[in-house]
Each structure stands twice: as C-alpha cells, then as structure tokens.
Amino acid sequence: xxxxxxxxxxxxxxxxxxxxxxxxxxxxxxxxxxxxxxxxxxxxxxxxxxxxxxxxxxxxxxxxxxxxxxxxxxxxxxxxxxxxxxxxxxxxxxxxxxxxxxxxxxxxxxxxxx
Amino acid sequence: xxxxxxxxxxxxxxxxxxxxxxxxxxxxxxxxxxxxxxxxxxxxxxxxxxxxxxxxxxxxxxxxxxxxxxxxxxxxxxxxxxxxxxxxxxxxxxxxxxxxxxxxxxxxxxx
Numbered sequence: 001x002x003x004x005x006x007x008x009x010x011x012x013x014x015x016x017x018x019x020x021x022x023x024x025x026x027x028x029x030x031x032x033x034x035x036x037x038x039x040x041x042x043x044x045x046x047x048x049x050x051x052x053x054x055x056x057x058x059x060x061x062x063x064x065x066x067x068x069x070x071x072x073x074x075x076x077x078x079x080x081x082x083x084x085x086x087x088x089x090x091x092x093x094x095x096x097x098x099x100x101x102x103x104x105x106x107x108x109x110x111x112x113x114x
Numbered sequence: 115x116x117x118x119x120x121x122x123x124x125x126x127x128x129x130x131x132x133x134x135x136x137x138x139x140x141x142x143x144x145x146x147x148x149x150x151x152x153x154x155x156x157x158x159x160x161x162x163x164x165x166x167x168x169x170x171x172x173x174x175x176x177x178x179x180x181x182x183x184x185x186x187x188x189x190x191x192x193x194x195x196x197x198x199x200x201x202x203x204x205x206x207x208x209x210x211x212x213x214x215x216x217x218x219x220x221x222x223x224x225x
Contacts, residue, residue, distance in 0.1 A: 004157075033212075040123075040217065042203055042205075042215030042216050042217045042218055043158070043203070043213075043215040045212055045213070045214075048212060058212065059214075090157050090158070092157075102148060102160050103148075103160075103213065105150075105157030105158045105159070106157050107156060107157050108155075108156070
C-alpha cells in the first residue's frame with residue numbers, strides 16, 4: 001500500500017491564481033480530511049469527508065473547496081490564492097468506524113502564495 | 115488544544131533519560147485522544163492512542179496517561195533516543211472523526 005499520497009510536494013502561486021492539491025489513499029478509508037499547519041501552531045481542519053459524495057467544513061474552510069467523487073481521492077481547491085494561505089497542507093484518512101479513528105497523514109504540500 | 119502553564123513548547127532531554135510531554139485538552143466530552151510525532155519535513159505519525167474509559171496505556175517505550183479530572187494528557191518516552199527528536203502533538207476527538215490538535219512540543223535529544 002502506498003498509504004496517503006499528496007501532490008505536488010511544493011508549489012508557488014501568485015495572488016489570485018487557483019490550483020488543486022491532490023490527495024489519494026489506497027486503504028479504502030471512508031474518512032478523509034485536509035489540514036493546514038502554520039509555524040508554531042498545530043494542525044487546523046479545513047474540510048473533511050465521511051464518504052464519497054459527502055463533505056463538510058472544518059475549522060478554517062474559507063477560500064477552499066473540496067469534493068469527494070470517489071473513496072480514494074479528495075482534492076482541495078484554492079479558488080483565488082491569497083498570501084494568508086501560505087502554509088503546509090496535510091491530507092489524512094482513517095477507517096472512520098466507531099473504533100479507533102487513527103488518522104494516517106500524507107507527506108504534505110508546502111504552498112507559498114506571493 | 116493546550117492551556118498555558120501545562121504546555122511547554124520545547125523540551126531538551128539527555129539521551130537515555132525519560133521524557134514527559136504534557137498536554138491539556140479543552141473538551142470534557144472528548145472520548146478519544148491520540149499522540150502524534152512529526153519529524154522535520156514529514157507528516158504526523160501515529161504514536162499511541164487512548165480512550166476516555168482508560169487512565170493509562172502502554173506501547174513500545176511509550177506510555178500515555180489520561181487524567182480526566184483535570185483534562186490532562188501526558189506522553190512518557192522511556193530511554194529517549196536521538197531518533198525521538200521531533201515535534202509531538204496531542205489531539206482530541208471533538209466530534210465524530212474530527213480531531214483538534216494542540217500546538218505541539220519540540221523535543222530535542224542531547225547526546
């Protein structure tokens with residue numbers, strides 16, 4: 001299993017540009033989520049999905065869109081990039097059962113918005 | 115999250131000594147807690163978890179203690195090794211599968 005994969009690893013955007021951060025998992029996990037991590041802070045939840053076709057907002061959803069057309073993929077879209085969105089973005093997935101909901105994280109995408 | 119006074123952002127420990135990392139959580143209804151380790155340039159990696167019906171859980175060289183009375187969580191690492199140098203995060207299960215992370219503690223192991 002590749003686990004959780006994210007592309008690209010690094011990205012530089014200009015203010016106002018749009019882009020999509022890709023996330024895929026091959027563990028057949030129902031639950032997937034996107035976090036951002038800023039210096040000196042923990043991870044903050046952007047959006048999450050409890051299954052294909054179902055998404056919901058997390059703590060900091062503004063400026064981001066998500067969709068979940070398949071169980072495997074959960075892309076994060078920046079509609080009009082702003083310098084405040086400079087951050088490291090992590091995708092995570094878990095089984096999403098009533099038992100352990102340990103989340104498996106991808107390696108991250110480091111985004112800089114100029 | 116973490117409260118000021120219990121959470122230390124950095125911890126320096128001598129190789130071979132035991133490390134204790136503290137975390138205070140915010141929601142008394144949280145029923146599941148996880149400790150993650152994050153090495154430089156990598157995503158968080160699961161270390162150990164504990165449910166609210168337990169006070170203590172042990173793994174390989176790690177022990178998590180949960181004190182629900184004061185909403186406090188700690189991670190103990192036995193015989194700390196250079197490979198233990200990383201940022202450690204506690205996370206609480208707020209609602210369904212949503213986790214709330216603390217700011218993290220940077221552990222540096224001195225040779």
